[in-house]
Every structure is written in C-alpha cells, then in structure tokens.
Amino acid sequence: MLIDVSEDDDKVFKALADPTRRFLLDLLFAREGRTLTELESELEMTRFGVMKHLKVLREAGLITCRRSGREKLHFLNPVPIRLIHDRWISKYAQRQVSALTDLKRRLEAAPRPEQETDND
Amino acid sequence: MTDTSVTQVYQVYIKASAEAIWAAITEPEWTQRYGYAAESDYDLRPGGRFVSRAGEDLQAMGMPAEVVDGEVIEADPPHRLVQTWRFLWSDSIRAEGPTTVTYEISEGTNGVCKLTLTHQLVNAPETAAQVAGEIENAGGGWAYVLSDLKSLLETGKALGA
Numbered sequence: 001m002l003i004d005v006s007e008d009d010d011k012v013f014k015a016l017a018d019p020t021r022r023f024l025l026d027l028l029f030a031r032e033g034r035t036l037t038e039l040e041s042e043l044e045m046t047r048f049g050v051m052k053h054l055k056v057l058r059e060a061g062l063i064t065c066r067r068s069g070r071e072k073l074h075f076l077n078p079v080p081i082r083l084i085h086d087r088w089i090s091k092y093a094q095r096q097v098s099a100l101t102d103l104k105r106r107l108e109a110a111p112r113p114e115q116e117t118d119n120d
Numbered sequence: 121m122t123d124t125s126v127t128q129v130y131q132v133y134i135k136a137s138a139e140a141i142w143a144a145i146t147e148p149e150w151t152q153r154y155g156y157a158a159e160s161d162y163d164l165r166p167g168g169r170f171v172s173r174a175g176e177d178l179q180a181m182g183m184p185a186e187v188v189d190g191e192v193i194e195a196d197p198p199h200r201l202v203q204t205w206r207f208l209w210s211d212s213i214r215a216e217g218p219t220t221v222t223y224e225i226s227e228g229t230n231g232v233c234k235l236t237l238t239h240q241l242v243n244a245p246e247t248a249a250q251v252a253g254e255i256e257n258a259g260g261g262w263a264y265v266l267s268d269l270k271s272l273l274e275t276g277k278a279l280g281a
Contacts, residue, residue, distance in 0.1 A: 008133065033127060064129045064236070075129040078253075082263040083132075086271065 008061070009087070012080045015060035020045070021053050025062060028076035035071050126241040128252060132266045135232050136273040138225045142198030144269055145223055154278040155265035158187055162203075168192040170203050183209055190218060199225050205239070207247055216244040235269075237262055 015021055020043065027042055028034060040050045054074065057063045061080045066073050134141055144150040151160040157175040162168065172188035179185065190204040204218035220240040227233050239262065241248040253261030272278045 032129075061131060061133070064131050066127075066129065075127070077129060077131045078263040079130050079132045079266050082260060082267040083270070086267055 008080065009084060011060040012062065012084055015056050015062055016081075018053070018056075021057055024050075024053060024057060025076060028063065028074060032075045033066075033068075033073045035073060039074065126244070126248060128239045128241065128248065128262070130237040130239075130262045130266055132235050132270050133228075133232050134235055134270045134273055135230075137231070138198040138227050138233050140273055141225050141233055141235055141269075142201075144273060145201065146197075150272075154268040154272040156187075156259060162192060162195075164192055164195040164197070164201075166192060166194060168195075170205075190221075193220070205247075207250065213246045213250070216247050219244050219247055235266065237266065 016025075023043070024039060027039060036047070036050065036054070039054070040047050043050055054063065058065065062077055064075045064077050066075065136144075144154070146160065146162045146164060148159040148161055151158060151172070152175060156178060158172040158178065159175065160170070160172045162170050168191070170188075170190040170192055171186050173185055174183040174187045178187065186208055189206055189208060192201070192203050194200060194202040201223040203221055205221045206216070206218045207213045219242070222236075222238045222240075224236045224238075225233055226236075239248075239251055241251075249255050250258060251261045253259065253263055268278050
C-alpha cells in the first residue's frame with residue numbers, strides 16, 4: 001500500500017496517540033522480528049485487538065512485516081519517527097541549541113588579553 | 121536459516137523517481153550530500169568493490185579515509201542492490217566482518233517510490249548498534265540517513281545544509 005506523502009505525518013501522530021501501540025513499538029524496539037503470537041502474549045488483549053493495532057502501525061509505516069516460512073515477522077521502522085523529529089521536534093529544540101552556540105561563539109571571539117602572552 | 125532477530129528493516133516513501141533514488145545511493149556526487157556525507161564508490165557488478173570514503177568533517181572527527189567497505193552481490197538498477205557492508209574505523213567493529221545490506225526501490229502511484237533497506241546483522245552487535253542509531257554522538261544510523269536522503273531528493277536540501 002502506498003501512502004500519500006502529505007498524509008504521512010497525520011498517520012504517524014494518530015498511530016502514536018495510543019498507549020497500546022506505543023507499547024507494541026517498544027516491544028519491537030527491544031527485539032525485532034516478532035510474530036503476532038509473541039506480541040499478543042505481552043498484552044492483555046484479544047488477538048483481534050492486537051491485529052487491529054498492528055494494522056494502524058503498519059499503515060503509518062511504523063512497522064513492516066516479512067514472511068519467514070509460515071510465520072509473519074514484525075519489524076520496527078523508525079524512519080517515520082525520524083522524519084517527525086526532523087520536521088517538528090528538532091526545529092523547536094534548535095532555538096535553544098543555537099542560542100548556546102551563538103553564546104559560545106561570542107565568548108570565544110571576545111578578546112582575552114590575559115592569554116596573549118609574549119613568547120619571544 | 122537467517123536469524124531474524126538481527127535483521128533491521130527501514131522503509132521510507134520518497135517523491136522521486138526510482139532512477140533518482142538509485143543515483144542518490146550509488147553515485148558519490150549524491151552520497152556526499154546527505155547522511156554522513158561520505159563518498160560512496162561502487163563497481164556495480166557482482167563481486168565488484170564498494171568503498172565509502174569519509175568526507176572532511178568525518179575525518180576531522182578522527183575517522184579513517186575509508187569508513188565502510190564491501191562487495192556488490194547483486195545490482196539491478198534502479199530497483200535492487202544487494203551488497204556486503206563492513207565498518208572500518210576500529211579493530212573491534214572491523215572484526216565483526218561483513219554484514220549484508222539490501223536496497224529495494226519500488227514504484228508506486230503519483231511519482232512516489234518506496235525504498236526499503238534491510239540490514240542483516242549476524243554476529244555483529246557493534247555494527248547493529250551503530251546502524252540503529254544507538255551509539256551516542258555517532259549520528260542516527262539508517263533512520264537518519266534515509267530521512268536525510270528523502271529530504272534531499274524532495275527539497276533539494278539535506279537536513280544539515
């Protein structure tokens with residue numbers, strides 16, 4: 001399934017706005033390549049419920065599935081979260097960082113007469 | 121059988137042609153412009169050599185001139201590239217030996233392509249931590265590289281630029 005690029009962020013934010021789905025991502029972060037049965041065993045929820053959450057995560061691009069023999073394995077795909085980070089988070093965190101780097105630059109550019117010792 | 125617990129899969133949708141994505145992965149003029157800004161050099165034939173050379177910034181951080189090497193296993197432009205991948209900057213990471221990276225590019229509708237990168241990491245925990253972006257002050261691994269690649273191809277600018 002191909003996701004419309006403009007709707008990518010919406011799907012990721014919606015997928016992340018649920019504690020069960022965040023828990024599923026954390027499980028896959030800790031160890032990738034898990035089956036539905038393994039994921040289900042960590043949750044107090046029906047198999048059908050877990051499948052529904054996995055579907056939302058898959059449509060947001062946050063997990064990918066691979067077949068291995070008879071089993072379907074789930075992998076975390078961190079790229080959409082990285083894109084959200086680059087687009088929405090680093091932008092606002094950037095201000096503080098650049099304020100600090102500006103300060104550093106100004107302090108370093110300031111004359112420091114006590115260090116200008118005469119060495120000859 | 122592949123030990124799947126040491127496979128990492130990364131996927132990103134990019135509004136660009138498969139040819140443009142292929143070029144961005146395999147041509148040094150492109151690889152210098154995103155991610156770790158290394159210069160990739162491919163001999164795109166089975167058995168051909170792959171080497172990634174550190175740019176000035178990485179070398180200033182103490183990286184060797186050649187940061188990654190490997191061998192091309194399969195090259196089917198612009199859709200599929202399979203290669204080995206070995207980091208070279210320390211004895212321990214070099215000793216983990218070659219791992220396998222597969223790039224798959226598939227065309228969708230509206231000029232959007234899906235790029236899937238699968239990294240098989242058998243007995244390579246340090247390499248795995250690096251590409252997962254788990255090592256502090258060592259960049260964000262594949263997630264960072266691929267989001268930067270997307271940014272470059274879609275906007276003409278990499279994140280750091």
